[in-house]
Amino acid sequence: MAGTTVADGGLVERAFTAAAAGLGVEPGSARHTEHLAHVRATMGESKISVFRRLFGDEARARRANAAFQEAYAGLVEGGLVTPVPGARGAIEELAGSGRTVVLATGFARVTQDAVLDALGWRDLVPLTLCPADAGGRGRPFPDMVLEAFVRTQAAEDVRQVAVAGDTSYDVLSGVRAGAGVVAGVRTGAHADPAFRAAGATHVLDSVADLPALLTGAR
Template structure:
């Protein structure tokens, strides 16, 4: 997609941890705290960064009860780290969201975490009300990234765009990018502030690779 059509973007779907929020390794710390430091498990966690967390646990444990128990332990551990003040916005992220909103576009924040964890993040950052809508996998019927469900849920709920080509999806992982590609988004941008590098983001189908989300308002104009 070339830059002269970017003004058509009406809806911007942004990932949180690694994209607008500095993760600082908190996901890995929470996994280790809750579930131990099994090297194979940690390798899988790194490889699937951006995927719905419950999906990761289902893969690791192969049993729904065990997966739900592990997910609850992880969410608790991550919530504790957030409550300890260890989460911060990435430089320019809040300003970027405000600028995009001022441009007349609608911003939705998405996550692979459960709602309780997403709410803890929003509270810790003072971001309640910053975006028009916040979505977790459960809000979209339970399927997180790399499925397109959260992007399409944002499209349906906000009524901000007339066509999926007017949607921009931005994230730091190949799963974020893939969810945007699968949703038919007109602009799919990877950012280099999180889990995956430019090569992985482009391989997943990113139309743009940005240093950070702070560059996004300029790209949209």
Template sequence: MTEKITLVALDMAGTTVSDDGLVERAFGAAATALGAEPGTPRHDRQLAHVRATMGESKISVFRHLSGGDEERARRANAEFESAYGRLVADGHCEAVPGARAAIERLRADGRTVVLTTGFARVTQDTILRALGWQDLADLTLCPADAGGRGRPYPDMVLTALLRTRAADSVRQIAVAGDTSSDIRSGTAAGAAVVAGVLTGAHDEATLRASGATHVLGSVADLPELLTRLEDGR
């Protein structure tokens, strides 16, 4: 029987929010700032890295791609965040089916819900406004809110615990996400439940190899999973 889960940290893009290729489309706008024109081998290599690091802090990804050139990394990140924000504002943003109901069910069951992201705060807020989710969760966090490192570090999960004081132990925390970075972050934080979902970037094998305790078709399945675990089923 699992201890009562009182704090749930949920990723956004790919987990509660449909990505639908927006990250890759926004990367195209940042490629020029990195000196990689679309259609070139360099662009293809950088795009492969973006895919492999889905879920991580975007500024960290661009620092890697720029070879440590902080000015170029920040310029590329700004282009990326601006392009992603425009796509969202133009209507290319939808909730994963059942995500809102799942969050409402989790909170109705007495659990505190925190939405986390690898995006900057301005982009996170744009997504929340587009979906009408400003008051849906108890708290929202981006990497800057947790010291800047983002995933796969445990910082956002632990910041959620410190900010909300919703759990007495990390064994009362559940984390859900669609990427290996999400899973590694939850595992590093010591969460009792680290659930991968199949609505985003990475497949079941990748999620399990990263340490997922469970793999679900969707975040919509999470409330029932937690109830079953707590009931010992």
């Protein structure tokens, strides 16, 4: 969601900084710079997985994740998230053409719901998924893509599934799931070289271009 259909203006990094400070990682320190680089590189991955690698033991990772969720939710409630231009229209166009749209995220459910509520998107799609809904591993594993395929029963073959996302982890999860279309979008964390290296079938300027891609107009 963030970076693909939702513009958050760098709130992930701001929330991470707040969470890390609570565990003794001072903003501006060499450790903070190193951690922030890792957060940027792993955008799209389950946040608890990121914190496990950064902070080592499970208890510290969970403390960091809880602090991140609280900080991000506070920023969201402050009105600091907006739809990516054209994203809602693209979702509605896809749904209107008979396709089933699922919104997936690396955030925890409480954070995802805060974003959906802030945008008024609770009823926009029939299914939203976070890592906990699909076994807990999140991206770059294929689990959420396959969970969407199984739960919606909207396709007979996983090759009929299209995946779009702004990170290499979005792309890799779609490739690993066997999706027929796996598109990187240029509105978020990663760029064309990362998308191509992960196996993207297409690269789009925005998710707003996805309907045209799927109808063969581009």
